[in-house]
Amino acid sequence: MREELVSVIIPVYNAEQTLHVCLEALRSQTYPNLEFIFINDCSTDGSLALLQHFAESMEDKPSPTIKIVSHAQNQGVASARNTGLDNATGIYVYNVDADDHIEPEAIALMAAAAKKADADIVGFNWFLTFQQNERKMKQPAFRDAWDAVQQMLAGTMRWNLWLFLVRRSLYEEKQIRFQPGMNMGEDLLVMMKLFVHARSVTYLDKHLYHYGQSNTNSLTKTYSDRHIMEVTANINEVDRVLRNSKFATEIGDHLDFLKLNIKLPLLISDKKEQYQRWLAWFPEANAKINKNKALPLRTRLLQELAARRQFWAVKLYYKLVIRLIYGILYK
Numbered sequence: 001m002r003e004e005l006v007s008v009i010i011p012v013y014n015a016e017q018t019l020h021v022c023l024e025a026l027r028s029q030t031y032p033n034l035e036f037i038f039i040n041d042c043s044t045d046g047s048l049a050l051l052q053h054f055a056e057s058m059e060d061k062p063s064p065t066i067k068i069v070s071h072a073q074n075q076g077v078a079s080a081r082n083t084g085l086d087n088a089t090g091i092y093v094y095n096v097d098a099d100d101h102i103e104p105e106a107i108a109l110m111a112a113a114a115k116k117a118d119a120d121i122v123g124f125n126w127f128l129t130f131q132q133n134e135r136k137m138k139q140p141a142f143r144d145a146w147d148a149v150q151q152m153l154a155g156t157m158r159w160n161l162w163l164f165l166v167r168r169s170l171y172e173e174k175q176i177r178f179q180p181g182m183n184m185g186e187d188l189l190v191m192m193k194l195f196v197h198a199r200s201v202t203y204l205d206k207h208l209y210h211y212g213q214s215n216t217n218s219l220t221k222t223y224s225d226r227h228i229m230e231v232t233a234n235i236n237e238v239d240r241v242l243r244n245s246k247f248a249t250e251i252g253d254h255l256d257f258l259k260l261n262i263k264l265p266l267l268i269s270d271k272k273e274q275y276q277r278w279l280a281w282f283p284e285a286n287a288k289i290n291k292n293k294a295l296p297l298r299t300r301l302l303q304e305l306a307a308r309r310q311f312w313a314v315k316l317y318y319k320l321v322i323r324l325i326y327g328i329l330y331k
Contacts, residue, residue, distance in 0.1 A: 004091040004115070006107055007035045007168065008064075009084030011077050015098035016045040018212065023054045025101035025210075026064075031108040034064035037084045042074040047098075078178035078186040081161075085171055093168045095161035099212050100129075102162075106208040110165040117202035121194060122165040123148065126158075126209040134210065139163060141203045145195045146247055152192070153254035154294040155261035159191040162209050170194055184227045185234035185262070192238050196245045223266060223274075228281060231262060235282075257292045259285035260303060267306050270318050275311050 008026065012019065026036060038051050048070065055066040069083055085093065092114060096102060113122045123142065127134045140157050142148040151157035170176065174197045178186045195201065223231070239255055242248065259282035266278040279286075289303045305313045 003031065003033045003111060005033050005035055005089065006031060006092045006094060006111055006165070007037060007084075007088035007090030008107070009037050009039070009081060009088065009093060009095050010098055011039045011041060011080035011084065012043060012047050012051065012098045013041040013074065013077070013080070014043050014045045014047060016043075016047050016050060018099035019047055019050050021101050022096060022098050023050065025104070026096070027054075027058070028104040029064075029102075029107050030105050031111060032063055034107065035067070035088065035090050036064045037067045037069065037087050039080040039083045040068060040070040041076070041080045042071050076181060076183040078183045079180045081178050081186070081190075082180065085168075085177065088168055090168055092165050093171065094165050096209075097162060100162065101210045101212075103208045103210075107165075109204060109206055109208065113202055113204040114165055114167070117200060119200045119202040120167040120170050120198040121145075121148075121201040122204055123163055123201070124204040124209075125207040126160075126163060126211055127207055129210045129212045136207050137211075138207075139203070141205070142201065145198045145201050146250060148201060149192065149195050149242075149247060150250070150254060151294075152188070152195075153251075153258045153261075154292055155257060155264075156294045159188045160211075161187045161191065162211070164191065164194075166194055170197060173197075179233065179237065182230045182233045184223075184230040186230075188262075189234040189237050189241075193241055196241060196247065223277065228277070232281075235259065235262060253288050253291055256282075256285040256288040257294075260289060260292065261295075264299070264303070267302055267314055268318060270315050272311055272315075275306055275314055278306055279309070 010022065040048050040051060051068050055068060058064065058066055067087055069087055081095070092111065094107060094110065110122050110124065123139055125139050126137050128137050140151055142151060148157065152159045174193065176190060176193045178190055242251055242255065263278050263281045266274045286307045289307060290300055302314060302317055
């Protein structure tokens with residue numbers, strides 16, 4: 001009996017420098033029934049030519065089916081992911097970013113886990129990949145959908161789309177899509193919606209995805225006003241979804257924990273203006289800093305220092321931990 005079809009969605013925008021690694025990893029997949037959907041979001045480099053060459057090189061193979069859909073105008077990753085979903089026909093959907101890659105048996109292992117547990121969502125582990133080495137990163141195990149939601153809100157579990165295989169009917173029956181134009185935090189919103197509606201979920205203790213960080217500067221996030229607006233729009237929608245869900249009575253302080261987690265990257269910086277942005281963004285959450293015992297003490301201490309405007313200490317943390325320790329360990 002043929003394995004169930006898995007649709008793999010890959011948004012592509014000016015990814016010429018990294019796309020070849022992603023494509024080779026897709027070519028190497030051992031799973032026998034795949035559909036690759038590439039969304040060329042109006043790239044201006046050689047990305048489209050690479051995709052076309054890849055498709056031509058796979059024409060004589062029974063699998064995968066390859067679809068290349070090009071936007072006439074650049075619409076952003078949220079709309080690109082929607083286009084991918086609109087063109088997907090698989091039983092399951094999986095997302096890969098064009099600057100990352102996956103293990104050869106990744107999709108085979110995900111699909112087997114989904115079949116074994118009859119799961120709507122399968123979660124797993126990942127690698128943080130630098131230029132010269134990489135580190136294994138472990139997602140926490142989750143028992144059920146609320147356990148996963150709670151850990152994402154607390155900041156102990158990542159919500160990246162590439163960490164989950166999802167039954168496509170969950171997207172379609174619940175009409176789950178990304179907010180067009182809201183390209184920061186788009187994966188958080190969608191994964192929250194998916195877990196809210198999931199019937200059965202399972203965790204696979206395997207490292208399957210390689211998430212690329214080209215240098216230690218990538219660890220420092222600079223949010224523009226536009227980025228903050230987009231993330232805020234997605235967080236507000238998460239708030240609405242959860243308060244109208246079966247988990248409404250369980251939320252407690254968790255939404256404030258999420259807001260603190262979302263703005264934490266502003267403190268991974270040596271710029272005072274970033275710290276001031278942190279103070280002004282979701283200020284109502286600052287009173288809950290020490291209530292989230294799931295976070296390490298050093299993270300709560302960093303947030304407390306920022307809330308008390310001890311910016312000299314926040315800058316010292318950045319120089320010691322991020323520039324020195326991460327700069328040496330993760331090259």
